Amino acid sequence: MDIPSSRWHLAIEKRRSRRHFDPNLPIGRAALAALDMVCNQFAPFPHARSRLVTESAKSVFKGIIGSYGKIKDAPAFIAFIGNMDAPFVQEEVGYTGEGIILEATALGLNTCWVGGFFRPEIVASLIEVSSKERVLAITPVGYAQESESWEEKLMTDFGRSRNRLPLSKLVRGLPRERWPDWVNVSLEAARLAPSATNRQPWSFDVQDDGITILVRTMRPGFNVSKRLDCGIAMLHLEVAAIDCGCKGEWEFLPSPQVAKFKIRS
């Protein structure tokens, strides 16, 4: 499936995590079918896949420790699954999962990446997961309650969700005055990517022929790989680049680098 770049670029601006859903607003049949289709069709890597599950969403999120990740009344969820034999599985799952999240956003639905606080054994009982695979993250999906409850506001503040670091703290390489337009727009989109606890673990190296994403911080990881966050930023960067008319290819790189987006000449 080709990336619907303008649709997903708009969704990047619009998306933010929501955790409390409206129990009186089920997802309609057409939206469910569209979600299921994107889960099946947006699978750019052989080792990462997404599955929509419309039953037992409550039991997957139930019993969560503490308030971070407390998801209420989600009518469905999507599981993001990776084959752990693949060397870049975390990046691939982040990239793939964010495509599904952006399509859900474009469909008017709300989501929230959940990396730590879910019950993988219950997810695995609801979908087929092979011995080589792991459910690395899930997202609830549905229509959020119109206004944020105090509990949700608290979590948003905890993740300082709307704050993002300025590009000046994240970018090295070619000086800004030499950046072509697509670099500006793509880095801005990557900067807005969601990450676990909003840690934004990425930095960017701008070169004449592309942009490399690197892991910026060595701080501990909350049980969620920073490379998964970086996979999410990869997708944001590419969506914006394509929307600017600039296509390219990803090359995965060893740590602390993540991958280079090399533009097609």
Ligand SMILES: Cc1cc2nc3c(=O)[nH]c(=O)nc-3n(C[C@H](O)[C@H](O)[C@H](O)COP(=O)(O)O)c2cc1C
């Ligand atoms: C890989 C990943 C894992 C996450 N895990 C959780 C989680 O377990 N619980 C939760 O409430 N939010 C989780 N989040 C949501 C982040 O806290 C949120 O994306 C971040 O604070 C930025 O806010 P925004 O998504 O509204 O832009 C996760 C996000 C990512 C990308």
